[in-house]
Amino acid sequence: MNSDLLLQLNNISVVYSDVIQVLKGVSLSVESNRIISLLGSNGAGKTTTLKAISGLLKPENGKVTDGSVLFDGATIQNAAPEEITRRGIIQVLEGREPFKYLTIEENLKVGTATRWMKPYRKDLDMVYDYFPSLVKRRKTLAGYCSGGELQMLVMGRALMAHPKLLLLDEPSLGLAPLVVKEIFRIIRRINREQGTTIVLVEQNANMALQIAHYGYVMENGKIVMEGAAEDLRENPDVREFYLGMGAGGTSRSYKDIKSYRRRKRWL
């Protein structure tokens, strides 16, 4: 156990609409100032895990039915998102979700909701420093901005809240490779300079494991593997199923192996 533990999920189960069980006992712990990456196929429960932390399950009729979520020493499972955000957890939603009819700068101002009435000039400058391409768009309606700009916008919007813990849900979704690189570079910079702890859900496992310190792999609502990012990168199963390489390290051809012969070892 590390004394620097910021967030701890103890064996949580999440059920939607009282019947659909999505998480079946997920435990993970996040140390301060780290980047943790959460990998897994579609429907594995990554987004649900994030929502269980941020409290956004509630509006979707989901509930943590078992286990506990500890943040900074307090139990926060099933608390209202208004409360959780004020404790310092901000989730950046999958698919960006900007306020389309607000300008870029107004979007950023909404990020100050957890501490409104306090001055935010400096934070705006900070966000524009991280995301210089937003500066010239500040008066544009967010609905007319490009996908890359929107991803930067929603991350900047979350930064305005001074989060201790930032939950990023698929920041690279649908972006050009160069933009993805840029985004990941900025994520790393935010983590270093602001000391923000980050939980990163990604399909782009390669990029995610490059910037993360520690990683978890989820499947079917459970954590099936965890380890330091370097170890995960070297793990043959992860290489094969998430990094798209053969166990030997060369990229694999379907000619060589009948894929059904090799199964994921954790199943």
Add this chain to the structure above:
Amino acid sequence: MDFFLQLLVNGLSVGLLYGLSAMGFVMVFKSSSVLNFAHGELLAIGAFLFLVLSTWARLPIPAAFLMTLAGCFVLGFLVERIFLRPLIGEQLIFVIMLTVGLAAIFKGLLLFVFGGNLHTYPVFLPEGLALHLGAIYVPPVYVASSLTGIIFLVLFGLFFKFSPQGIFMRSVADNQRAALSLGVHVKKVFALSWAIAALVAGMSGIVLGIINGISVHEISAIGLKVFPVVILGGLDSIGGAIIGGIIIGLLEAFTGGYISPSLRDVVPYIVLVFILLIKPYGLFGLVEIERV
């Protein structure tokens, strides 16, 4: 020509009030997708509250006016808190039926207390407020209603554009999930939009009461004109509500003046049907921003 100008002025000032009261309606719809069928009753409550404070309690007019607005604000807040908040997350049809029920309750209470007769305010607007533009005479009520209308519009415009609360309200209307993820108090935003809606409705109620006299049926029927107004302007556009209000006000004035006074109250609904046939999103209804 003079007759035309006279109608124009009357139509504009009444239309501005329609627009203002429709603005409250649109705000509630935008933030919580609830169609408020009790909107007309909110107008009537404002009008009667002012009647009580100004004639029965004999408060000075400005004090009575401000207290009525404050009272309406609190009422809107309470309505949200007591009746609507428990229904958050339920199907929208239940919430809308609830507002129908609220309308009946409010109307019943008002009828019970004040009866169905026509009440009037004492004349308090100084004749000096009247305008003489050439041959046109603008009565003090219309001057006062235009002035308050414009002042309120400017105030709310500034509020929505620049104040943090205004921006939060727009963010909830825009994308509720994202607003929630950033810690915007969505429930507070709902409460505030009901409070503001009741406030502007109450204000319109007072001025319409001065113009037409106050009777429960009459004023709540006028309140229902928000439907043609917002359908014309576009259900989710605040600017559209105001322009829609002005257009309906003008149409009423001209129909009443040139065609037949009895047709006056029907015209908005004829417009409603035509707009629904031709342009169901209204003149200024939001066209979804689609990135291509």
